Amino acid sequence: MTTASRSHRLHRRAGIDRVAALPPQFERVGDTWFFRRRGHGPAIRVSDDEYAGFMRTGLRAVMLHVVALPIFATLGWLLLARVLPDIGGTGRAALFGVVLSLIALALFGSLRHYADAPARLLAHRPPERPARDPDASMQPSYGTIVGVTLVLLFLAAVGTRQPPGFYVTFASVSVMFGLILFVRRLRFDGSLTAPQRERLQQQARAARAARAAERARATKGASLWQGLLLLVFVGLELAFLALGVVIGVGVAQAIFGQSGEGLSFGIFMFGFFPGLALGLLLFWPLEKLCKRWTGSSAIHAFDWIPPGW
Template identity: 45%
Template sequence: MSNGLPPRKRLMPIDRWAGVATQFERTDGGYLFRRHGHGPAIRVAMAERDAFVAAGMRALLGHAAAFVGCGGAAWLVVREMMADSSPDLTAVAVGIVLSLVALALYVSQRWYADAPARALAHRPVVAPARDPDFSGRVGYLTIAVGTSCLVVIAALGTDQPRSFYVAFATIAVMGGIFAAIGKWFGDAALSPAQYRRALAAEDTDQRHHRERAAALERAHPTKAWHAPLLLAVLALEIVVLIGALCATVAVAGAITGTGYAEMAFGPFMVAFVAGLVLGGLLVWPLDGWCKRRTGSSAIDALNVIPDW
């Protein structure tokens, strides 16, 4: 029996970043809204859901533009205020301020993503809340390893002045701190029973992953060409990501009229973030094609870091 809704569309990464579409789930004749994806269910019409999602997308694009403007302004203000300080100290201050700007915009974006909850607070609840999705929880070890990798990248830099890499490393450390604090608050929001279920869910997910991998291997035995294809696709994804970074940096250089080595920190970081976003959007369909061909994701093939 048809529920009168259009065919399901797979959520794009940008939909997940906006944080609105993921709070709605389809049902007969419309959608159920669950705050944060697991709150009490509230029934909404299709047109209402589409309006909320569109508003969330506009908010995301607006915040991205605000980061460019606010980040550039913050960099100019800090550089002017610390004109007499050492370059390394100025770089640390720039890194901290840019991190705080990004954090403030992230909090603002999450507030906009929570707009449906405020607008629908008066609606009757049709189903109780459920546990959060415990799958894919990031552990402190993953945060520490990711932060360390970024710091190592900063330490290996050679073309830019040292102050650039000091600022880059500062932003990496600040990002790791924010991520760890966010995880702590997320865990603290769970009840003791939910936290125990979260740990149990992680164990169950790992067991199911092993079972699915074994079943997939039995149904579709690994062929000799799977491993080379995974490595080739992974290498291509890295090349695509680097290419996207180079392209956005080149565009920033053309706009500012400077080369890579002479480019100021602010424009370079804006171009760097834009390159990561562009690279992610390009890599996503490539990795999906690889998964359809081999049954495995080239990116997931690197998921060997134990967590806690």
């Protein structure tokens, strides 16, 4: 049976704490685990085995949804081609961006349903500690939302290496992404009371000061060669991701007999998602080697960026 500590290491490697929203709902106090719904509800005591079980369920849910996204994305593209055969390539690409965003939003909602499973299973158990203020660290600010959306749109505007439809879809997804984050932030702010809002602002100021001090300590303690090697690994892993995409798109071209100049957007997307999955498999050994040689993870090399950005 998977122990709690092993599950903790597992979900950290898989990034479940950023995707499945499960670990932030659990806290270790002494030798006891407490569950807090959404990270701030009343604390309910759970055993090590229950915690490990929830982590295993979360990992399976993440893997299931990762596999489901490219499948539903492909089906969405085929459905658009079937329902709207006469629409132009640019219009279809823009509409596909909206459909893809809605698919991702639906899968995210499904994943949140999995994340809320402990609350349903533990509803009969009395809480032992009161609720506390919600955590705003994972909520991006309005300025961050606008800035990220504009950067993504800029990347879509200057891109030339891929088919035009790819950049149209990218821009459409970027706008939808910004709108979804904006509505999410509005809902979060609307749920706060005035005292909660003031306390969260004080916590944000304290967190910024703590991050600055931590960066100063990390910079002082890390050797120059380790920092440079970490940057090399970051570049290599990104290159391997790109290589996987290139291989995936190349295989799709070979299957459908299309050349690079005449590559359609549908064939490109057909190879893009499997290629991305291949890229992840290719760079995973590099990630292990990076941790061994530098003591740090290339995936988490930018964790110093505030979570709310």
